[in-house]
Amino acid sequence: MQGNKVIGEAAIRAGCRFYAGYPITPQNELPEYMAERLRLVEGGVFIQSESEIAAIHMVVGASAAGARSMTSSSSPGISLKQEGISSLAACQLPAVIVNMMRGGPGLGNISPAQGDYFQATRGGGHGDYRVIVLGPATAQELADLTMDAFDLADRYRSPVMILADGMMGQMMEPVIFKEPKPRVYPENYIMKGAGSGKSKIIRGLILDPLEMEEHNWTLERKYRVISQQEPRHELYRADDAELILIAYGTGARIAKGAIKRLREAGIRAGLFRPITLWPFPTNDLRDLAKSVKNYLVFELSTGQMLEDVRLALQGYARIGFHGRPGGVVPTPVELANVVMRQYDRKQGIIEHN
Amino acid sequence: MKKVFGRPKSMKSNIFHYCAGCGHSIAHRLIAEVIDEMGIQGITIGVPPAGCAVLAYNYFDIDMIEAQHGRGPATATGIKRVLPDRIVFSYQGDGDLAAIGIAESFHAANRGENITVVFINNAVYGMTGGQMAPTSMLGQKTTTSPTGRKPILDGHPVQVSEVFSLLPGTTYIERCTVNSPASILKAKKAIRKAFQYQVEGLGFSLVEILSPCPTNWKMTPTEACQWIDEVMNKVFPLGVLKDIPAGEKKESGKKP
Numbered sequence: 001m002q003g004n005k006v007i008g009e010a011a012i013r014a015g016c017r018f019y020a021g022y023p024i025t026p027q028n029e030l031p032e033y034m035a036e037r038l039r040l041v042e043g044g045v046f047i048q049s050e051s052e053i054a055a056i057h058m059v060v061g062a063s064a065a066g067a068r069s070m071t072s073s074s075s076p077g078i079s080l081k082q083e084g085i086s087s088l089a090a091c092q093l094p095a096v097i098v099n100m101m102r103g104g105p106g107l108g109n110i111s112p113a114q115g116d117y118f119q120a121t122r123g124g125g126h127g128d129y130r131v132i133v134l135g136p137a138t139a140q141e142l143a144d145l146t147m148d149a150f151d152l153a154d155r156y157r158s159p160v161m162i163l164a165d166g167m168m169g170q171m172m173e174p175v176i177f178k179e180p181k182p183r184v185y186p187e188n189y190i191m192k193g194a195g196s197g198k199s200k201i202i203r204g205l206i207l208d209p210l211e212m213e214e215h216n217w218t219l220e221r222k223y224r225v226i227s228q229q230e231p232r233h234e235l236y237r238a239d240d241a242e243l244i245l246i247a248y249g250t251g252a253r254i255a256k257g258a259i260k261r262l263r264e265a266g267i268r269a270g271l272f273r274p275i276t277l278w279p280f281p282t283n284d285l286r287d288l289a290k291s292v293k294n295y296l297v298f299e300l301s302t303g304q305m306l307e308d309v310r311l312a313l314q315g316y317a318r319i320g321f322h323g324r325p326g327g328v329v330p331t332p333v334e335l336a337n338v339v340m341r342q343y344d345r346k347q348g349i350i351e352h353n
Numbered sequence: 354m355k356k357v358f359g360r361p362k363s364m365k366s367n368i369f370h371y372c373a374g375c376g377h378s379i380a381h382r383l384i385a386e387v388i389d390e391m392g393i394q395g396i397t398i399g400v401p402p403a404g405c406a407v408l409a410y411n412y413f414d415i416d417m418i419e420a421q422h423g424r425g426p427a428t429a430t431g432i433k434r435v436l437p438d439r440i441v442f443s444y445q446g447d448g449d450l451a452a453i454g455i456a457e458s459f460h461a462a463n464r465g466e467n468i469t470v471v472f473i474n475n476a477v478y479g480m481t482g483g484q485m486a487p488t489s490m491l492g493q494k495t496t497t498s499p500t501g502r503k504p505i506l507d508g509h510p511v512q513v514s515e516v517f518s519l520l521p522g523t524t525y526i527e528r529c530t531v532n533s534p535a536s537i538l539k540a541k542k543a544i545r546k547a548f549q550y551q552v553e554g555l556g557f558s559l560v561e562i563l564s565p566c567p568t569n570w571k572m573t574p575t576e577a578c579q580w581i582d583e584v585m586n587k588v589f590p591l592g593v594l595k596d597i598p599a600g601e602k603k604e605s606g607k608k609p
Contacts, residue, residue: 018435045434049427050460057424057457061400061431064418065439069431087421191416191432193396193439201410202418 004169006139007098007162008033010146011070012041014180016096018062018069020047020055024077025110026166027100031072043067052077056084056097063093064202066190068150068183072098074166075116076107078124085159086125089219090204094153094160094185096146097131101165103326112165112250113326117304120163121278128216130223132160132230133277135248139173145275147180154185156226163277165300167250167329231281234273235288237263241270243343244288246309247298248274250329255298257332262339269339277305282312289316294349296320296339300329306352321352361385363394365414374574376564377405379531380473381412383541384442387548388415397440398432400425402454404446405479423454426461429468440551442469448478451487451511458513465522465556469547472513472559475566476585483569487511490584495569510588514561518595524556526595530563532578536591546596555598563589 001009008030011019019034031048038044045062049055055071062069073081078099088095099120103113120133132152134145142164149160191200206212234252237259238244247255252273262269272288272295274281289295295317297306302325313319322338324330342350360366363385369378388394394415401409403422410417420428425443433441450458450472461468477495478484485498488510492501502510518526525547529540540562547558563585565577572580593599 018431020431043435047430047434047464050456053424054427054430054457054460057421057427058431058434060420060424061418061428061433062435063431064428065398065432065435067435083421084424091418191398191418192436193398194414194416195395199414200416203410205407205419207408 001139001175002029002170002172003139003142003164004029004100005033006142006175007072007146008037010143010177011096011150012037013177014068014147014150015183016068016070016150017041017043018045018059018067019071020049020058020062021071021073022049022052022055022077024074026102026169027072027074027098029169030098052080053083056081059095060084060087060091060093063088063095064091064191066192070096070098072100074100074102075104078116078119082125085131086123086127086129087204088159089123089129089131090127091202092157093202094157096149096153096160096162098162099164100169101163108326110166111327112167112300112329114165114249114251114300115304115326116163117277117299117301120161121280121308129219130226130278132156132158132226133163134160135163135275135277136168137249137252137273139171139175142168143175143177147178151181152230154183156222157189158222163249165250227279230276231279231284232275233281233284234271234275236271236273238270238272238288238292240268241292242268242345243294243296243339243349244270244272244292245296245298245339246272246274246285246305248277248305251298251300254330254332254335258335258339261332261336265336265340267340267343274305280308280312282308285309285312286316289313293317294343296322296342296349298335299323301325303352318348318351320349361389363388363414365412367411369412370408371405372568374565374567374577375405376475376531376562376566377473379537380471380540380562380564381409383537383544384471385413386541387545390545391548391552393440393548393552396438397442400429400432400441400443402443402445402449404449406444406446406473407480409444423449423452424457425449425454426466426468426470427457430461430464430466433466433468437467440548442471442548444471445473446479447472447474447476447486447488451513459517462517462557462559463520463522465524467551467554467556469551470559471544472561473564474513474561474589475564476510477566477569479566479569488513490588512589514559514594517559522557523559523595524597525550525558526561527593528561528563528589528591530581530591532563532565532581550598561589563591
């Protein structure tokens with residue numbers, strides 16, 4: 001099944017009943033899939049919005065009204081959505097946002113890239129907030145993580161982003177959809193008219209300075225819990241590794257190919273793959289540094305996740321880097337060659353500066 | 354003794370922050386009275402804007418969710434599509450609707466969303482201190498048009514109701530004002546009709562209210578009320594611009 005459609009099907013199975021979006025390549029198969037699929041499920045609503053901005057604010061309304069809600073786009077469109085994502089965070093509303101990254105900045109092009117890492121993992125919009133960011137690397141993970149995204153969004157009343165790229169969206173792989181968990185979301189968070197009870201306000205505007213600060217601390221306390229409880233990563237051939245590549249999403253797929261070549265060449269390389277990009281699996285990576293001292297960060301950008309790796313490993317291990325920004329997708333051969341150039345068993349990896 | 358006037362049930366007992374002579378508080382009360390009279394307090398969801406009315410949720414005793422500047426109709430669309438049996442209205446100013454949110458408003462209208470928009474047109478940005486609005490009059494002096502609005506630099510006042518009434522998706526559009534007891538009663542009727550049409554599932558309705566802003570117009574409340582009659586009405590004539598259900602009623606009432 002094609003990656004974009006996998007997300008759509010997983011979302012429907014997870015109970016997504018509201019989708020709004022605006023066409024942009026390379027994610028168009030997803031809204032198209034939702035348009036077809038949502039009309040076949042009870043209570044399903046699909047809207048092709050007039051803009052990315054309208055789409056995310058429709059999601060705000062739908063989420064407040066109690067529907068599991070999703071929107072999707074690609075880099076320039078995600079920039080436009082940031083106002084609404086900030087609003088979702090402020091109002092503590094759950095929603096899933098898919099970003100099929102493309103080359104940037106500006107309009108860039110539609111080839112795979114990972115240049116939106118900063119935007120995704122640092123909140124993205126204005127204000128003191130975070131978004132949970134999941135970085136799938138296979139079609140199976142597109143399915144699993146999309147379902148998980150809805151659960152996480154509800155659990156933490158927070159926007160959750162699936163961060164992938166055109167390669168992930170376009171590729172086809174077999175997928176088994178897992179059984180979705182029943183939704184756990186308290187009724188009293190849902191805005192559906194006050195009935196005979198007390199009326200509810202959902203807002204992010206807080207004029208009182210002390211209340212504003214307290215609201216921000218409330219959000220921060222939530223983010224700390226997420227940082228402790230939700231980091232996920234995958235280790236690949238790391239048991240005997242002398243050198244660990246760190247990559248996510250499409251980068252991790254390339255890295256796995258490179259590791260095969262490196263091992264054939266006698267270098268015992270392994271992979272540390274963050275699955276949650278925020279929260280970044282900092283502690284897990286630092287634990288790994290107890291046994292492995294050489295790392296190479298590989299990204300389809302000029303070095304964004306590199307900063308998170310440095311926060312985790314600086315002073316604990318040697319950190320090299322290889323990045324190709326949006327435009328060209330590097331091959332496993334290229335990456336393997338880079339590693340062989342930069343890594344020497346005696347001197348360790350050449351540190352990036 | 355019979356009580357002839359009181360605080361509507363759909364209004365909290367908070368004191369309005371609005372300036373003396375401002376039209377917002379009147380419009381709020383009219384909406385609350387309509388909600389009371391229709392008995393829909395428990396099923397109504399309001400979407401206040403960014404602007405002076407951003408704190409509307411402190412006054413209405415109904416469920417309310419804030420919208421970012423101009424996005425009210427998009428947020429209202431999301432709510433209404435998920436909960437089609439609720440009554441959803443968006444309350445917007447002229448900057449909110451006719452400038453930053455024109456796309457969201459125009460397309461919600463064009464889709465014929467079954468929501469109601471209450472559009473407060475006071476020809477300035479009130480909350481931010483009286484800057485030029487898309488609906489400012491030609492020649493009107495504001496903090497950002499100190500020598501008066503000039504069409505060649507600033508464009509013309511946007512006639513939202515006229516433009517929206519051209520869209521096949523809209524059901525009912527009326528322009529009212531709240532500068533006299535008679536006009537206030539008329540405005541209430543219009544709001545009532547708009548909500549009634551929504552209850553009946555008839556589609557998108559918009560009530561534009563020319564609203565005095567004495568503070569930013571630098572006038573007394575009385576002068577502001579006169580200015581609506583003497584200046585604003587010339588560009589924004591009052592009246593029903595579109596009322597499809599009423600037309601249909603008339604049609605069906607005709608003898609063959």
